[in-house]
Amino acid sequence: MKTGSFVLLLQASLLAGAHAQRGPEVPLMRPEEAEAVQRQTIEFFDAIRPASQRAVASTVWIWTDTTGRGKKPVIYGTVIGDGTEVITKWSEIAMARGPILVVGGDGKTATATVKGVYQDEDLALLSLKGARYRPVDLAHVEAPKLGSFVIAASPDDTPASVGVVAVEARSLREKDQAFLGVRLDPDHQGTGVRILGVEEASGAEEAGLAEGDVILSVGGREVNSLIEMRTALSGFGPGQRVAIRYQRDGAQAEAEAELKEKTESFPQFPNARLRQMERMGTSLSLVRDGFPSVIQTDMQLERDHCGGPVVDLDGRFVGVSIARADRTRSFIIPTAAIVKLLETEPVAPELAVRQRVVLPPPGGAPPGAMPRQRSVPVQPGQAEALRRHLEDMERLMERMRREMEGIGE
Amino acid sequence: MKQRRFFHGVAACAVLFVLAAAAPAREPVGSIEDVRKLEKQIAGVAEKAMKATVALISEATGASGSGVVASADGLILTAAHVIEGVEEVEVVFPDGKQVKGKVLGANLSKDIGLVQIDDEKEKGPWPFMERGESKPLKAGDWVIAMGHSTGFDPARTPPVRFGRVVSDGPGNFMTTDCTLIGGDSGGPLFDLEGKIVGINSSIGEALKNNNHAGVDGFKDDWDRLIAGEVWGELQMNPLRNQERPVMGINFGPSVRGGGVVVSAVRGPAAKAGIRPGDVILTLDGTVVRNGANMQVLLAKRQAGDKVKVGGLRSGKAFEAEVELKQMNELR
Numbered sequence: 056m057k058t059g060s061f062v063l064l065l066q067a068s069l070l071a072g073a074h075a076q077r078g079p080e081v082p083l084m085r086p087e088e089a090e091a092v093q094r095q096t097i098e099f100f101d102a103i104r105p106a107s108q109r110a111v112a113s114t115v116w117i118w119t120d121t122t123g124r125g126k127k128p129v130i131y132g133t134v135i136g137d138g139t140e141v142i143t144k145w146s147e148i149a150m151a152r153g154p155i156l157v158v159g160g161d162g163k164t165a166t167a168t169v170k171g172v173y174q175d176e177d178l179a180l181l182s183l184k185g186a187r188y189r190p191v192d193l194a195h196v197e198a199p200k201l202g203s204f205v206i207a208a209s210p211d212d213t214p215a216s217v218g219v220v221a222v223e224a225r226s227l228r229e230k231d232q233a234f235l236g237v238r239l240d241p242d243h244q245g246t247g248v249r250i251l252g253v254e255e256a257s258g259a260e261e262a263g264l265a266e267g268d269v270i271l272s273v274g275g276r277e278v279n280s281l282i283e284m285r286t287a288l289s290g291f292g293p294g295q296r297v298a299i300r301y302q303r304d305g306a307q308a309e310a311e312a313e314l315k316e317k318t319e320s321f322p323q324f325p326n327a328r329l330r331q332m333e334r335m336g337t338s339l340s341l342v343r344d345g346f347p348s349v350i351q352t353d354m355q356l357e358r359d360h361c362g363g364p365v366v367d368l369d370g371r372f373v374g375v376s377i378a379r380a381d382r383t384r385s386f387i388i389p390t391a392a393i394v395k396l397l398e399t400e401p402v403a404p405e406l407a408v409r410q411r412v413v414l415p416p417p418g419g420a421p422p423g424a425m426p427r428q429r430s431v432p433v434q435p436g437q438a439e440a441l442r443r444h445l446e447d448m449e450r451l452m453e454r455m456r457r458e459m460e461g462i463g464e
Numbered sequence: 465m466k467q468r469r470f471f472h473g474v475a476a477c478a479v480l481f482v483l484a485a486a487a488p489a490r491e492p493v494g495s496i497e498d499v500r501k502l503e504k505q506i507a508g509v510a511e512k513a514m515k516a517t518v519a520l521i522s523e524a525t526g527a528s529g530s531g532v533v534a535s536a537d538g539l540i541l542t543a544a545h546v547i548e549g550v551e552e553v554e555v556v557f558p559d560g561k562q563v564k565g566k567v568l569g570a571n572l573s574k575d576i577g578l579v580q581i582d583d584e585k586e587k588g589p590w591p592f593m594e595r596g597e598s599k600p601l602k603a604g605d606w607v608i609a610m611g612h613s614t615g616f617d618p619a620r621t622p623p624v625r626f627g628r629v630v631s632d633g634p635g636n637f638m639t640t641d642c643t644l645i646g647g648d649s650g651g652p653l654f655d656l657e658g659k660i661v662g663i664n665s666s667i668g669e670a671l672k673n674n675n676h677a678g679v680d681g682f683k684d685d686w687d688r689l690i691a692g693e694v695w696g697e698l699q700m701n702p703l704r705n706q707e708r709p710v711m712g713i714n715f716g717p718s719v720r721g722g723g724v725v726v727s728a729v730r731g732p733a734a735k736a737g738i739r740p741g742d743v744i745l746t747l748d749g750t751v752v753r754n755g756a757n758m759q760v761l762l763a764k765r766q767a768g769d770k771v772k773v774g775g776l777r778s779g780k781a782f783e784a785e786v787e788l789k790q791m792n793e794l795r
Contacts, residue, residue: 085631201511201621202510202511220624223621282521286559333645353623383623
């Protein structure tokens with residue numbers, strides 16, 4: 056039992072070693088502190104192990120060749136249905152050449168074919184032949200609450216990671232953001248927010264709002280700053296109608312505007328320093344944003360340990376881990392969203408490759424925001440080479456941005 | 465021999481008792497039931513702390529950090545580097561409510577600062593969290609970090625992170641494995657009772673290397689901070705921090721097999737009777753390899769701490785107790 060956790064710690068320290076070239080993991084950490092922390096980690100994993108026990112049998116390794124350098128386990132999968140179906144992270148196997156194998160913790164092996172793809176969720180549905188595993192129980196659809204423990208199972212005894220719910224389920228998809236269509240004056244003083252301009256064909260234009268109007272409240276909520284305006288709108292979704300009270304030429308008026316989907320994307324590039332911090336101490340998932348419904352956790356999940364089931368302290372299945380997003384965040388697609396998703400028809404894998412080439416979007420722009428016409432049908436080998444080049448380019452760009460910032464300072 | 469062991473046993477029990485009493489956070493987690501208890505505490509703290517965890521945005525510089533309201537009348541604890549060079553900040557609560565804040569004082573060496581909510585329209589009382597103590601914290605104590613990671617986001621509440629202290633010190637700082645990122649700076653670190661014990665300060669490459677300023681720093685510098693004084697120096701290297709604890713010794717050559725020769729003394733070391741030419745062998749029982757090693761050992765302490773120095777004077781063993789002082793207070 057204990058050996059599992061030792062292996063985990065060893066892996067963790069090896070990984071940390073690879074990253075921290077400039078001395079120890081935590082400078083000035085005393086040996087007795089390091090020992091206490093390590094002992095505590097083992098104790099903690101021993102304590103939570105019973106909770107993840109059932110999910111171990113529902114967690115599988117997905118073996119395939121994505122690089123041309125031979126088969127290896129690339130990602131975890133979650134067994135569903137009658138035990139002959141698996142959901143896993145699509146972007147990690149999209150470039151698979153040759154067969155895909157599924158291996159359980161007990162060594163049972165099956166061959167898998169991609170039955171379909173759910174692109175927004177970055178999930179692939181696999182159909183298995185040759186073995187049957189224990190499926191997860193999708194009955195418990197209540198999402199875990201803020202601060203609750205979540206445990207990512209692995210095919211062997213020791214959980215892949217454990218963390219807490221950092222932010223309850225929300226959408227990261229851009230088109231789920233409500234869009235009113237007003238540009239606001241950042242220099243406006245006093246009550247309300249002043250409109251600088253109204254977008255064409257937007258809900259704001261249809262409702263008759265115009266430049267110079269001062270919005271006083273949105274949906275009954277007073278707004279006196281750009282942030283308060285953004286927060287007031289974040290409570291609504293596209294398609295909803297919202298009451299807007301505003302002031303024009305000294306008189307107050309009321310209008311109702313329909314909120315629309317945000318269609319055009321204005322990706323905001325985080326600054327170079329933040330981009331550097333995101334990567335510090337970890338390896339990130341290729342697709343890590345734009346999901347329609349995710350729970351944010353502080354789990355420190357390795358990129359190739361995503362795709363497996365996540366359980367609560369009672370061992371109940373609460374979702375599938377879908378991405379390591381950065382230093383502080385790993386995402387889970389909650390059970391309720393998975394149940395709903397499985398009721399819909401997935402896209403055929405051939406179409407999915409054509410529609411979304413799996414590339415790390417520079418600057419972390421949501422995959423949905425990538426222009427689809429730029430995607431090209433490619434040979435698996437070419438795609439891998441392209442991906443490597445793009446990763447190199449991204450690193451180069453990052454370095455240039457950092458240097459530019461240095462010049463600026 | 466037996467007798468001695470017995471006394472050691474009693475001493476160990478006494479120490480354990482004191483630790484347990486001072487820090488309930490260090491309860492061992494041996495079973496799933498213990499983890500459940502922990503979960504309840506984390507969820508309780510997260511829910512309560514959410515309302516008091518604010519984003520601090522400077523319109524002048526565009527910088528965005530975090531802070532925590534620590535009194536009903538709107539006094540906010542934050543990191544010095546979040547409010548450095550600004551006089552006014554926008555204070556944004558997780559529900560989007562926005563008020564004005566006046567920057568008070570900051571100690572850059574400890575990376576702590578104060579902001580007072582000062583808004584014409586909105587008066588308190590504000591939701592707040594109480595201050596606890598950071599000095600008793602040791603490796604293994606459970607903690608909860610919060611902050612507006614990567615800046616205020618209306619679509620999300622400030623993310624909760626759970627972890628433990630992995631190392632106390634240097635000085636008033638401590639390190640935890642609650643992962644932080646830009647925007648979290650100035651946000652609170654809580655113990656399991658929901659008391660503020662630290663303020664998010666900086667990160668290193670490793671996931672375990674997340675640094676927080678101890679909340680006790682505020683107590684030590686309270687009057688100057690309230691008075692609006694800004695002093696000190698931001699310093700990532702703890703061995704160069706102006707406030708690092710020192711004895712007042714200049715080190716000479718190191719001794720083969722451990723120990724270092726004292727070349728000059730002043731301040732606390734002089735007061736404690738240490739003389740040039742003495743050889744220092746141990747610091748609180750830990751063998752001192754050389755001068756650099758001694759500095760590292762000292763960096764983990766705090767000014768005001770008393771350390772036991774063991775060494776040789778003219779070939780004879782001696783012991784001295786030295787009360788550490790801040791580097792910048794040495795005369």
